[in-house]
Amino acid sequence: MDQVLIPSSSKRDQVIVQIEALICTMLQDLDDERPLVLPLRTTGSSPSKDTSPNLNNYCFPGISHSPAWRFTIVLRILDIIHEALIDDLFGSQSTINRHVDNIALTFNVSVKDLNVIAEVKGLIAGPLLVRKGESLLDDSIYINPEVWYTCSQATFHALSQSNFHTRNSYVLLTGQGYPDLATRAFLHYFNNHLASNIPCYALVDFDPDGLCIYSVYTRGSQASSNQLDTVVPNLRLLGLRSETAMPLLGIEMAVTDSQTGRDNTVTDAIAPNNAIELSYLSQHERQRAKGLLKRLRGEIEFGETDEAEQRYMQERWDWQGAQLQACPRQQTEVLIRELQICLIMGYKVEMEILNNRAGGLEKWVLETVEEQANRA
Template identity: 30%
Template sequence: MASSVYASSARDALPIPNTAGSVITKLEDIFESITDCLLEKNKELTICLKTRPPKVTQEDETGNRKRLMSGVRKITFPSRNPKEAWKFSAFFFTDGELNCCSYGTAALLRILELSHEALVTGVVTTKRDIYYRDPELFVKQAVVDRYVDDIAYTLGVERDALNVVAAAKGLVAGAFSLTRKDKSRIDYSEEIEGTLVPSTKEKLDIELNEVKWILVIEKEAKGYPDIQTRQFLHLLWAQNPDIPIFALVDFDPDGLGIMSTYKYGSMALSHETINLAVPTIKWLGIRSSDFIADDDCQGLLRLSARDRRIARKMLEKDMFEEGGNEIEWRRELQVMLMLNVKAEIQILGNGEKLSQWLDGKLANEISDS
């Protein structure tokens, strides 16, 4: 059997422009190559997908830690394992004949198709929407999440260049306004409560004339920040570098992890860090010193096994190492591990008490800057 016809620029592709037209052209080139392969029945279809580097490091021969390189995952049809090819199969017609492809190939092609559809129609879709378009094929949301990110990484574009985003979960409020490309204007100072963070995919004219500082708060049950929230905060910083940005997070490993994601980016999307990171963000709290001297300190929690595992892994990261960029972060992680405690923002109090703490803390930080 003659060998494979298509490799999606996994090894030697140069990044392509983040324009809809460029990405559409690239996707259509992929579809054309796949069609040619299917029409030549003696050929094996192989799609090479560049995979992002794993979230781990290893020591080299000199003892220095280094990030592992990205790899290449090959998805082939026909599968070399007939049972698996039958178990995970998708069927389609080519020139009136029934064909099938392996689960991995079918899932990947479906995502490429839906991304192409989103780009051609100009409609932004979410990873969640893609999953629910064909849940039996994708089996689980994680399959869509992985393939979308790997496709963008393979093509050398940001994920939103595929017109695919994660469902926004960040909220924004404050004394500012923005004007969209269609001239519609939103005055956030008139909003009673927080609204979803706007997409930066369209051009935004943001007015921050009355803003003295920006505060990022870890919200309950929202987890690590989504790309849309990070893009918006990065845009605020890039357009207004003189406005200080502060982070208020829980005193636990996840809180520090969330702040690290805003400042340095995530390892999973390290290739997009330049458009996501906010390197000037400062830690407002909470630290151990904010509550540990309180004789009536209720609300402290014990670290779970997961918390301790995350903390130990974080201490291995470059910025947390002895003499690294974040000495204070390292010290606070060590305090957590030594005392085996963590605390949520609410330990500072609710309502007026928390507001007073924030006013005093922000005033001190701004006067010192």
Template identity: 30%
Template sequence: MPNISTVRLRSRSLRPRSPIDESLGESHGTVLDEGASSVARPPQISSLVRSASSTTSNASATNSVTADTSVLPTVPSSDHPSASAASSQSDNERNQPSAVIAQIEEIFEAVIVAVEQGTQLSLPLPAVIRILEIAHEALLTGKLVTKRNIFYQDKQLFRDQRTVDALVDNIALTLGVGRHALNIAAAGKGLVAGPISLTLDDDGSILPCDDATLIPTPDRLRHVEWSRAQWILVIEKEGKGYPDLCTRRFLFSLHQSRPYIPVYGLVDYDPYGIRILRNYQRGSANLQHERDCTVSTIHWLGIRLADIRSYHVGIQEDIADSTSQTQASTHPHSSQGQDSQIPDTLPSQPSSRTRSAVSRQSAFEANTASLSNRDRKVALETLRSLPANENDEDGHYLGELQVMLMLNVKAEIQAVDNLGDITTWLDSKLCME
């Protein structure tokens, strides 16, 4: 690896999901469409109470209820009379366990009233109540539960992990708090390695990170002991989509403890890679209620087309040189006029330099690919999301996305490794920053 000391982060990504619909009046069907490749957009908890829908899931009728939209409490909107009071409440106050417990108990009381009145609810209410019950218990006992653990506590009720994921995020959004305020966290997926050690809050144990170590949830992190790290490198692999919240919050914690240490991102050269970087910088559209999970100063280290094409330019020069040499050898007296003797046939074997150039050209083509229709759609969506008053980083995103679309090319991080030595490339890139 490079000689410079580093903290490396590598995280598996979550598959992209549709943003949570923040409209209280829009109606949706079931939370999860098992026949689709993505999760259907869930309505807010405040809109679960509505007239009966003819569309229900395969669950039994007891899992579907319907009632008036006024039954459950809602988060005040900007035009609500109490909106100013709600907006003046600090995030810290709203995220206090006692405040969250009170909100959950208000929902319980409202649901009891709805049941006593014999009304029905349209979304799988038992799943919502079960998650609220687990969160309530976790807050009372001070324990942390994972979304995976919630799913396995009642697999028959939830039927799919994605149902739990969607409802947990939706409950947090409706209550106006972050997921961590419910004492619910995603199972760790990211890895950290470098000259740091982590002190955990639960038992005070120290977690060295000399080798790849599973990132703990930020709620368990008490202290980060820094050694000689000079920068933080985020490496995004193992899938396409948004990085998980645990990794993003951990990166935020590292940056907060050492804000003067630069943060770099190394991602694939494709529209998803740029979207991932922007997710670290600005957060995801469907988790805007989450706090302390963005690092706006993260810098795009690579890979870019120039990192691959710089080798490709050398190939073209080799081919041009080899072509001119071949012409000179096959037409040695071309400058002496038409009487010069020209060989009847060209050499049967290309020169070693030509073979090397063709081999390197083949290597470039083997390590790049064409954009899929989905890639192009993501690129166009990202272009539309870039601000009009773009900064230097957004300008780089804009230019690279346009080049991707025009040249119809993408590549993974391994393309740099396969075409050369990624450690040498990485060392030189970091030294240039």
């Protein structure tokens, strides 16, 4: 078996120091307006008794295109080697994501136009045949799906393990948390180019994270606001919504009482069903919900301005204006209402709570989809 040689700590540090010293020298040469030189020891290509390496200098600028090309290649290879040797160079994945997004924003392109594609973490299940050129990514029999569901990770596994998708000719999709660009782009492409007549529903938890995940699918994240080819504005929020969650918890809405002067809102008399264990919203979750509320109210404000003001906002924020227009106002108002109720309740309610009702999660999904279809 071939052995893989891993450089010792001392040799690794030595290489790092040498690369960084070389770069510092070139920076000094730039400052002094001198040509850049990369000294590199090379072995001859022709057979010779003298096998000692020769010292060649790769210079920039060179006398022709070829020296500049060699200089660029060597410099880039050194950069890659340095990156591989440095421990925790970027600190975290979020650091890389942020700077890549900023670069794309600066050039007014999407991340995929930079040929940067993150590892796909999304999962899909259902009667769907995907072709890539002449090959099949899935050799299952193709059956035209009737409905698409974008699910939370736990809901996806619960429904797929019970074969809910095969028994009902549905497609399930999950981003396993906040969806990555590839998962969102896949849903966007399918919904806009392949099956625009197939309804898409979102199944997310009734909490700030669930509602924020739904918002990322429909209007994109703030970091990727220029990537309109990853949003699905017509994705419908099937649940879990307050109108379903609150009765299951035994929560009632208080009405305005002219005698007491209480407002038509949730009051301190509301109490959850003790048989169900609930989690309170953390301060971080509350801040996340408030941040999304601020953004959604900005969308409403944008829609209420006249055409001249909208053109000004589109010129100022470019793609953001177009994205604000993409989401229906009714959808935005529903999301605002759900976030407000979630903040007032102060509880997180997960999709799994539907298993406590008769028929469980599957029956609720089928009944709710039928209700949505009858309303349309």
